[in-house]
Amino acid sequence: MITRDKLLDILKNIAKIIQENRQFLTDLDAAIGDGDHGINMNKGFRAVEEKIDTVKDKDCGAILKTIAMTLISTVGGASGPLYGTAFLKAAMVVNGKMELENDDVVKMFDEAIKGIVMRGKAEKGEKTMLDALIPAFEEIKSSLQDGNTMSEAFNRAQKAAADGVEYTKTIKATKGRASYLGDRSIGHQDPGATSTYLMIKTIAETLNS
DSSP: OEEHHHHHHHHHHHHHHHHHTHHHHHHHHHHHSOSOHHHHHHHHHHHHHHHHTTSTTSOHHHHHHHHHHHHHHHOOTTHHHHHHHHHHHHHHHTTTOSEEOHHHHHHHHHHHHHHHHHHHTOOTTSSSTHHHHHHHHHHHHHHHHTTOOHHHHHHHHHHHHHHHHHHHTTSOOOSSGGGGGGGGGTTSOOHHHHHHHHHHHHHHHHHHO
């Protein structure tokens, strides 16, 4: 189970890790994209950080919806609509809830992925955030179904997301600005998959603390 306060901690820690990795994410994006992924993500999550105190008394759905709208309105490029849609879809399945049970978390990730697929017209294997997110979700789902704790499920998800990031180095991009490079995008890791991995890693670390 994830309490509302733990959810707020997770969001604060995600804002922190994005800030710490903004240059790394920007450098990754400079190699195959617009070179602004880290800058845009940091801008969005700094705005999220400022919003957290205003929603600390709300339910989990309301908190996630506020995060979604903040990202959509502040993050430039494709990342804002994609991450914003993911948070918005997740928010809708936990509307009114003060804590998140295992089933809630599975439904949240399932809906978030569907939202990204719909918004980005992408699928796994196209060198996008989905290459980290989908394997992470599959681990969360199967791990929780096997009776493992939420912490253990996210520890496994972190490993799956990291493997997904590594996988993006081996394939060519077929979506976004990176797709213009064709085969020259092979050998580079996807910045969106990397920021997704950082988020999963942060959830795991916050649940373990």
